Amino acid sequence: MKCSTEKSVGVILLLVVSLLFMGVPQAAADSGSKPLLFSPEANAPTRAVAAADPAAAAAAANVCGAGYTLYYAERLPDERRFGTLFIYTKPGAAENQPVCAIFDNNTGVAKYMKIKLCSNWIADGCTQDSGTFSQYAGPVYQKRGGCGKVTAIMTNSASSSTALIDAVRSTTAC
Incomplete structure (x- = not known):
């Protein structure tokens, strides 16, 4: 037995x-997660940010949608990393390529956040997302977003005048 x-x-x-x-x-x-794809133009610091937190970079790419590749990532305001700015592009001519931007909240608590994406084409204007978010602001899109500007702002509340993050970056090299 x-x-x-x-x-x-x-x-x-x-x-x-x-x-x-x-x-x-x-x-x-x-x-539903997909492997993170990098733009051929993604620099070494961008790849290092993605390697440090691949799940966040891949999740942001999934929010942008199909066909977007990681072009730029930066911890903001510095190594303290209250937030991470992600810029994704679709292949195409630099000034005409579609761009998606996400501003990730890394504080663990809800903060007032604003992300604004402006096209290099004046007629296209800007798109933005703002509010009190615990995870991320965005995504914001421009059909012709190459050579444009992205602004990422984070404060403790909508009425706060002291910025934890106030960054303006180029969307792509021109």
Whole structure:
């Protein structure tokens, strides 16, 4: 009897372990996450920011939608990283390529945030997203966003005049 009990326990353990390992790929497939793709123009600091937190960079890319690649990422205001600015582009001529920007909140608490994306084309104007967010501001898009400007602002509240982050960056090199 001892031998068959040990054999039964062994078979059950084998089945449980097999089911656990079979479930992992399915769970990953159901999460909807896609591998992060870099723009060929993404610089070394951008790649380092993405490598430090690949889940955040990939999640922001998923928010932008299909076809966007990571062009630029920066911790703001500095290594303290209250927020991270992500700029994604679709392939195309620099001044005409579609751009998506996300401003990630890394503080762990809701903050007033604003992200504004302005096209280099005056007729296209700017798009923006602002409010009190615990995760991120954006996404904001420009169909012809290359050579434009992106502004990222973070304060403790909408009425606060002291900025934790006040950054203006170029969307792409021209």
